[in-house]
Each structure stands twice: as structure tokens, then as C-alpha cells.
Amino acid sequence: xxxxxxxxxxxxxxxxxxxxxRRLRRTLGPWSLTALGIGAVxxxxxxxxxxxxxxxxxxxxxxxxxxxxxxxxxHGPDAVSTxxxxxxxxxxxxxxxxxxxxxxxxxxxxxELASMIPIAGSAYTYSYATxxxxxxxxxGWDLILEYAVSNMAVAVGFSAYLNDFLExxxxxxxxxxxxxxxxxxxxxTGSWFNLPALLVLLALTWILVRGVRESAGANNIMxxxxxxxxxxxxxxxxxxxxxxxxxxxxxxxxxxxxxxxxIVFFTYIGFDSVSTAAEECKRxxxxxxxxxxxxxxxxxxxxxxxxLVLTGxxxxxxxxxxxxxxxxxKAIGFENIRRWVSVGALMGMxxxxxxxxxxxxxxxxxxxxxxxxxxxxSRVHPVHQTPHISTWVAGLAVGLPAGIWDIxxxxxxxxxxxxxxxxLVSAGVIVLRRRQPERPRSxxxxxxxxxxxxxxxxxxxxxxxxxxxxxxxxxxxLVIGLAVYFIFGKKHSELADRTR
Numbered sequence: 191x192x193x194x195x196x197x198x199x200x201x202x203x204x205x206x207x208x209x210x211x212r213r214l215r216r217t218l219g220p221w222s223l224t225a226l227g228i229g230a231v232x233x234x235x236x237x238x239x240x241x242x243x244x245x246x247x248x249x250x251x252x253x254x255x256x257x258x259x260x261x262x263x264x265h266g267p268d269a270v271s272t273x274x275x276x277x278x279x280x281x282x283x284x285x286x287x288x289x290x291x292x293x294x295x296x297x298x299x300x301x302e303l304a305s306m307i308p309i310a311g312s313a314y315t316y317s318y319a320t321x322x323x324x325x326x327x328x329x330g331w332d333l334i335l336e337y338a339v340s341n342m343a344v345a346v347g348f349s350a351y352l353n354d355f356l357e358x359x360x361x362x363x364x365x366x367x368x369x370x371x372x373x374x375x376x377x378x379t380g381s382w383f384n385l386p387a388l389l390v391l392l393a394l395t396w397i398l399v400r401g402v403r404e405s406a407g408a409n410n411i412m413x414x415x416x417x418x419x420x421x422x423x424x425x426x427x428x429x430x431x432x433x434x435x436x437x438x439x440x441x442x443x444x445x446x447x448x449x450x451x452x453i454v455f456f457t458y459i460g461f462d463s464v465s466t467a468a469e470e471c472k473r474x475x476x477x478x479x480x481x482x483x484x485x486x487x488x489x490x491x492x493x494x495x496x497x498l499v500l501t502g503x504x505x506x507x508x509x510x511x512x513x514x515x516x517x518x519x520k521a522i523g524f525e526n527i528r529r530w531v532s533v534g535a536l537m538g539m540x541x542x543x544x545x546x547x548x549x550x551x552x553x554x555x556x557x558x559x560x561x562x563x564x565x566x567x568s569r570v571h572p573v574h575q576t577p578h579i580s581t582w583v584a585g586l587a588v589g590l591p592a593g594i595w596d597i598x599x600x601x602x603x604x605x606x607x608x609x610x611x612x613x614l615v616s617a618g619v620i621v622l623r624r625r626q627p628e629r630p631r632s633x634x635x636x637x638x639x640x641x642x643x644x645x646x647x648x649x650x651x652x653x654x655x656x657x658x659x660x661x662x663x664x665x666x667x668l669v670i671g672l673a674v675y676f677i678f679g680k681k682h683s684e685l686a687d688r689t690r
Contacts, residue, residue: 241514419534
């Protein structure tokens with residue numbers, strides 16, 4: 191058990207990052223970090239889930255596996271039925287603000303550990319320094335799943351949205367045989383391969399291998415485009431607001447606001463990706479906390495503004511569809527703004543893909559440098575100083591499945607993985623405060639241990655809102671990961687070498 195709980199000191203982690211041939215180039219400043227966070231957090235969800243959370247939804251559970259664990263605990267087998275989730279109505283704006291407050295608990299914990307341990311790997315590295323190697327392995331394996339599955343879903347969505355965009359702008363679509371998943375719902379679709387899903391990931395992988403500065407530059411441009419599209423919508427559509435649409439503001443009371451908050455919580459996932467850039471940040475002690483907190487503030491303001499305008503230009507009851515913003519603009523005849531929204535949604539998907547691919551490669555890189563994955567993954571390109579092998583493998587590992595399967599049904603795996611990471615990071619703050627209270631901290635979480643504990647409880651409640659099926663798949667993935675750890679990682683760990 192002692193071997194499983196061995197920790198790697200912060201000094202050792204920093205020393206590993208300075209090894210020749212495994213050192214990353216520090217080029218990112220506070221605004222590039224913030225743009226990375228915004229690129230990850232704001233995707234197409236701002237134009238979709240806003241409407242769903244405002245209007246509410248009816249969930250049909252086909253079996254116990256499809257029912258949320260929390261419903262099963264409260265209602266028992268009776269949860270296997272159709273359960274309505276009341277919408278927040280115009281008060282969806284409050285839902286976004288409440289969700290931001292809940293996320294801020296975890297964000298503050300990330301900010302403290304990121305400033306203390308400015309090393310690639312995010313929650314994996316923090317767990318290694320605080321909780322022990324087995325916890326680090328579990329969260330690293332979990333982060334690989336989170337980033338990969340999330341990007342598979344986004345890549346499939348990008349392909350579908352690209353066809354819609356081409357049809358609306360140029361009047362044609364790509365052939366279905368080359369732009370749709372081969373397998374959907376367990377059935378062959380007649381498609382040969384979803385080529386756009388693979389090509390966009392390969393293009394982004396090439397950019398990431400070229401260098402972090404080039405990657406950040408591309409992301410900055412995409413973030414400017416999608417934030418511009420959001421502002422065009424907010425400012426341009428504001429003149430069509432009908433105040434009557436905001437009455438009643440809370441049609442389903444506070445319960446509706448909380449339900450809306452649970453639905454939109456997952457639009458905030460991604461701010462933690464800022465911490466994966468720790469090792470390529472110029473002044474991590476100052477800039478990492480800034481990037482994490484600024485990401486949360488900017489995204490909250492944009493989300494709340496879109497929600498306020500959307501529920502002002504349309505009756506919230508009409509927003510329960512796959513493209514609520516586009517359809518609302520179409521209904522009031524704002525076609526030019528609708529086109530901007532289409533561009534913004536497309537850029538949102540591409541920038542999310544870029545940032546999550548970046549984060550995934552850094553996790554593989556960090557785990558390999560610690561000996562838990564094969565050494566090839568921690569090799570750095572001699573010219574570009576990027577983990578090129580990890581980046582290309584990550585690109586193919588996501589791109590090929592995205593070309594074959596419709597993996598949208600697996601999106602909840604990304605959510606449970608992220609929440610689990612939040613739990614361990616919050617616990618890490620408490621542990622490190624007790625073990626090393628004297629260590630300098632350029633950023634400190636207030637009210638420790640109460641605020642990190644509140645973060646842990648909040649994350650567990652949200653994890654329980656996910657279907658039982660997601661929990662089963664998550665545990666299967668962890669079992670596979672533990673097998674890999676005991677077969678390879680435990681024997682090749684740098685810490686194991688030192689104890690022989």
C-alpha cells in the first residue's frame with residue numbers, strides 16, 4: 191500500500207520538467223491562457239443548451255441504466271419512467287450565474303495548486319504531489335478519457351454542422367458517404383467514413399506540433415471570431431427584445447432555476463484546461479490563477495448575456511430544439527445575424543477541439559515523463575519543443591473513432607471524468623495545506639477546508655445526476671486503467687526506480 195500512496199515532491203516534479211530533451215518552451219502570457227480557457231469553455235453549447243435549460247425537457251428512461259443515480263436513490267426503480275425537468279424560463283440567466291459560483295469553488299482550488307506546481311498534467315500532477323501515485327494514475331487515466339471522448343463528440347458534431355453551414359452559405363453538402371458516422375446506434379449507416387471529423391483533428395494536430403505559440407495564436411483568432419459572433423447576437427438582437435417574454439421571470443420558481451443550473455453546468459467544463467499549460471507559461475505563479483479566474487468571469491458574462499437576449503426575443507417555451515438561437519433569429523427575420531451565429535458556433539467547435547487536444551497531449555506527456563506511460567510519449571520535438579509523438583497519437587486516437595462511430599451518447603463520460611478531477615483537486619488543496627502549510631503560495635483559496643469541501647460535495651451531487659450507465663462505463667474504464675498501471679506503470683515509475 192505504501193508504494194501505491196507514494197507521492198512525488200513538488201521539487202522533484204519541477205526538476206523533471208527541466209530535464210534536457212523533455213523541457214517545454216515557456217511562451218504563454220495571461221491573455222493567451224485566458225483565450226485557451228475561453229476556447230475550451232465556450233463551444234456550440236452556448237447556442238444550444240441555453241434554450242434547453244430555459245424551456246425544460248422530458249427525459250424518458252428506457253431502463254435502470256439510463257436513469258440518473260440520484261433519481262434512483264430518491265425514487266427507487268420508479269425512476270425508470272418519464273420524468274419532466276422544469277425549465278428555468280427567463281431566469282436561465284440566474285442559472286448561469288449560480289453555476290459559475292459552483293464552478294468557482296473548484297476554479298479557486300485549481301488556481302492555488304497551479305500556481306504552486308507549474309507543471310504540465312493538471313489534476314494528474316496535483317494528485318501525484320498530494321494524494322499519491324495510485325490516485326495520480328487514476329485521475330490521469332480519467333483525464334485521457336475526458337479529453338478524448340469529449341473531442342470525439344465535438345468532431346462528429348463539427349462534421350454535421352459543417353454540412354449545414356455549407357448548405358446555407360454555398361448551397362451544397364458533402365456526400366453522406368464521406369461526412370457521416372459509419373455506425374450509429376449500433377447500426378451501419380451506409381457511410382464509408384466521417385472524413386471531416388478526422389481531417390479537422392489532423393489539421394489541429396499539425397498546428398499543435400508546430401508549437402504552442404502558433405497553437406495559441408490560432409486559438410486567439412478563433413476565440414475573437416466566436417466572441418465577436420456572440421456580441422453581434424447580443425447587441426444586434428437586443429433591439430427585438432419584447433419585455434413581455436420575460437414575464438413571468440421564474441415560471442417554475444427556484445426549482446426551475448436549479449434544474450437549469452444542472453443542465454448548463456456542463457457548458458462550463460474546460461476552464462481546468464488552462465492548468466495543462468502550466469509548463470509553457472512565462473510566469474505561472476501569477477498568470478495561471480489569472481487565466482483560470484478570468485476565463486470563468488468572461489464566460490459567465492457571455493453566457494448570461496446570450497440567455498437574457500434569447501429569452502427576450504422568443505417565448506422560452508419555444509426554445510426546446512436543437513438550434514434555439516438560430517431558430518429564434520429565423521423567426522424574427524434576422525438572417526444576417528443568424529449567419530454570424532453559424533460562424534461563431536463553427537469556430538466554437540474548432541477552438542474547443544484545439545484546446546482539448548492540447549490538454550490531452552500534455553497529460554500523456556506528464557505521465558510518460560514520470561514513467562507511468564512509455565517514454566516515447568515524453569519526447570520533445572528538437573525544433574518546435576512540443577511533445578510531438580503524444581500529440582500525433584492523441585490526434586489519431588480521437589480522429590479515427592470519430593470517423594467511425596456516432597459517439598454523442600458517450601458525452602456524459604466527459605462530464606463524470608471532469609467532476610471526478612474537480613473532487614481530487616479540491617481534496618489536494620486540503621491535504622497540501624496540512625502537510626506543507628509553510629510552502630509559499632502566490633494564490634490562496636479562502637476558507638480552507640470549508641470551501642474545498644463545498645466544492646467536493648457540489649461535484650458529487652452533480653455526478654449523482656448522471657445516468658447509472660455512465661457510472662458503469664466509467665468504472666469499466668478505470669478497471670482497464672488499473673490493469674495497465676499494475677502491468678506497466680507501477681514497475682516503470684520513476685519513484686519505483688528510486689526505491690529498488
